[in-house]
Amino acid sequence: MAELLQVEDLTKNFGGLTAVSDVSLHVDEGELIALIGPNGAGKTTIFNLLTGVNVPSSGTIKLKVDGKMELLNGKSVHRIADLGMARTFQNIRLFDQLTVLDNVMVGMTSKKHEGMLAEVLRLPSFYRSENEMYQEAMKLLALFKMEEYADQKASNLAYGEQRRLEIARALATKPNLLFLDEPAAGMNPNETADLTQTIQMIQKEFNLAVVLIEHDMNLVMELAKRIYVLEYGKLIAEGTPAEIQNNEEVIRAYLGGDDDVFA
């Protein structure tokens, strides 16, 4: 499989604290990997570095764009999003007062800079693209079995549906690579089962590479092809779910925390 994302020796210092230390990893096209580790291990900081929210102290991040590996260091969040990376956050960040449909359409407009003039002048091409966006957004909602909620306010959705809507909105930007930061946090078992299916479905449907941060080990073991394990900012293991579950270093890192982590 061809590499889509290549990270080498990534380090991030916050004052005297090294939150991420010399991390190298890669993600292949269409691959689903997970990033796990105890609280404070540096997982979210890695997402922030990869998506341009934080600037690396050192190291390189490269993404395949039009067949060539392009350096992302120093690029803005918006530029990185335009190059095909999208994410969801640990805390839900929907536009509460907008409808479900509008939340998805907002995701689409973030890529539509080229239509600005038509939009301002309200040219026919604007209406055509507006209608196209509507059709596309409804198709996306249908994939998530959420069409019936299209006109409801996002804040009226159940918690699990809100999390799924965040994923739908992230997909509206047409990413090649999607980062999911604890998508199952706060979900009940039924919602988690739905989410597992949803992630499998979108990965196939969009031939999408996914990087997942998740504390729910059942979800991780079911979905991930490869797993990277972090502790105190350093990578301590990489392998298949079976390899990770039997890795002494990983078991030690989790002891004293949640003993049932691999139950």
Ligand SMILES: Nc1ncnc2c1ncn2[C@@H]1O[C@H](COP(=O)(O)OP(=O)(O)OP(=O)(O)O)[C@@H](O)[C@H]1O
């Ligand atoms: N902006 C920041 N300024 C200072 N320290 C930070 C900042 N962001 C993160 N940290 C610190 O970096 C370390 C790694 O945090 P991070 O949130 O990346 O861990 P995590 O693995 O995502 O944890 P969790 O599983 O609890 O979400 C922590 O010690 C945290 O306090």
